[in-house]
Amino acid sequence: MDYAFAPAPIVTLDAMSSRPFPVRRIFCIGMNYAAHVREMGGDPSKQEPVFFMKPASAILPNNSIMPYPPQSSDLQPEVEMVVALHKGGRNIPADKVDQNYVFGYAVGLDMTCRDLQRAARETGGPWEMAKAFDHSAPCTAITPEFYAGNIARGKIELKVNGEVRQSSDVSDMIMKVPEIVSHLSTLVELFPGDLIFTGTPAGVGPVEIGDVLEATVAGLEPLLITIGSNT
Ligand code: MN
Numbered sequence: 100m101d102y103a104f105a106p107a108p109i110v111t112l113d114a115m116s117s118r119p120f121p122v123r124r125i126f127c128i129g130m131n132y133a134a135h136v137r138e139m140g141g142d143p144s145k146q147e148p149v150f151f152m153k154p155a156s157a158i159l160p161n162n163s164i165m166p167y168p169p170q171s172s173d174l175q176p177e178v179e180m181v182v183a184l185h186k187g188g189r190n191i192p193a194d195k196v197d198q199n200y201v202f203g204y205a206v207g208l209d210m211t212c213r214d215l216q217r218a219a220r221e222t223g224g225p226w227e228m229a230k231a232f233d234h235s236a237p238c239t240a241i242t243p244e245f246y247a248g249n250i251a252r253g254k255i256e257l258k259v260n261g262e263v264r265q266s267s268d269v270s271d272m273i274m275k276v277p278e279i280v281s282h283l284s285t286l287v288e289l290f291p292g293d294l295i296f297t298g299t300p301a302g303v304g305p306v307e308i309g310d311v312l313e314a315t316v317a318g319l320e321p322l323l324i325t326i327g328s329n330t
Contacts, residue, residue, distance in 0.1 A: 110155040112183070113240035114203060120183055120241050123292030125153040126283055127179075127209055127230070131273050131298025138301050148274055150283060151227070153209075153296075157236040161322055165234050167308050167329035171212035174306055174326070177299035178257035178265050178314040180250065181207040182276055183241045187289035196277035202291075203243040204250050206314050206322040208257075209296050210235040213305070237312075238294070239320045251275065253317030255300060259310050267300030269316065274298075 111119035129149035130136045136143045159165055167174055185202035209230070216229035252270035256263060274282065279295060306312065306326050314322040 107156065110158050112158070112205065112238060114243055115240065115246065117243050120202065121292050122155040122158055122294055123290050125155060125157065125236055125294045125296065127151050127153065127296040128274065128279055128298045131279075132267060132271050132300040133273060134267070134271075134301035135299055135303065138303070143273065146273075148279075148282065150286065151230055153231045153236045157231060157234060159234045159237040159324070161237070161239045161320070161324075163237065164325045164327035165210065165237060166327045168212055168232050169329040170228075170232070171214055173212065173214035175211045175213045175303050176257060176259075176306055176312055176314070176324075177209040177211060177303055178255055179207045179209050179296040179299050180255060180269050180316045180319075181205040181238055182280070182295045182297060184280070184289060184293045184295070185291045187284075187291055187293060189284055189288045191281050191284040191289070193277040193281035196280045198244045198249070200280060201244050201249070201276070203241040204247050204316070204319055205239045205241045205294075206316045206319050207236060207238040207294075207296050208312065208314055208322060208324060209299060210237065211303075236296070237322060237324045239322045242319050247318055250316070250318065254315070255317075256315045257302070258313040259306055261311075261313075264304060265300050265302035269297075271300065272298060
């Protein structure tokens with residue numbers, strides 16, 4: 100096809116011995132750990148799941164320097180387990196979500212400009228630009244399901260400069276992976292290549308230029324990101 104200009108390259112994530120995983124879209128769920136809902140001023144018993152997106156181009160590979168977004172002065176990382184789909188569909192029943200849908204798992208950081216998000220919340224406007232900015236989705240290679248198994252529990256942690264900031268267990272998720280996939284598939288048709296960031300535990304806070312972030316989920320490759328200059 101002869102396009103008006105060169106189309107954007109396909110964003111991929113490495114997947115161990117498997118061929119690279121082409122990223123189609125990035126979905127995220129917010130407010131999926133009760134302790135984090137409370138620290139954000141919410142009530143876990145009343146909180147509905149919140150879904151939002153980041154563009155595939157926001158993926159930042161492991162071991163990168165993430166430029167501090169110049170539009171923000173309150174950048175906050177959120178450690179999240181990432182689910183990679185190799186089968187999609189509409190209205191997928193939760194009890195059908197198994198390795199036929201889940202290609203594998205990764206560790207991601209849902210980087211958030213908390214000041215922009217707070218300002219948007221105050222005016223009731225969309226907070227998309229607080230979440231979907233450039234390099235806002237650092238992510239490791241994918242560990243395929245046939246190595247990792249079905250991850251329903253395991254320690255999830257974020258260290259900043261070696262100090263533990265966030266520490267929980269993925270079994271503390273309010274909506275589990277099958278329910279997330281199922282619920283999301285009632286809102287949009289899912290496709291192979293879709294990634295889902297599954298929410299963050301309590302302990303979110305700001306980072307500064309020069310900070311070293313180490314995000315881990317038991318059994319998966321750790322994610323190492325350094326915060327770089329904002330110029
Ligand atoms: Mn998040």
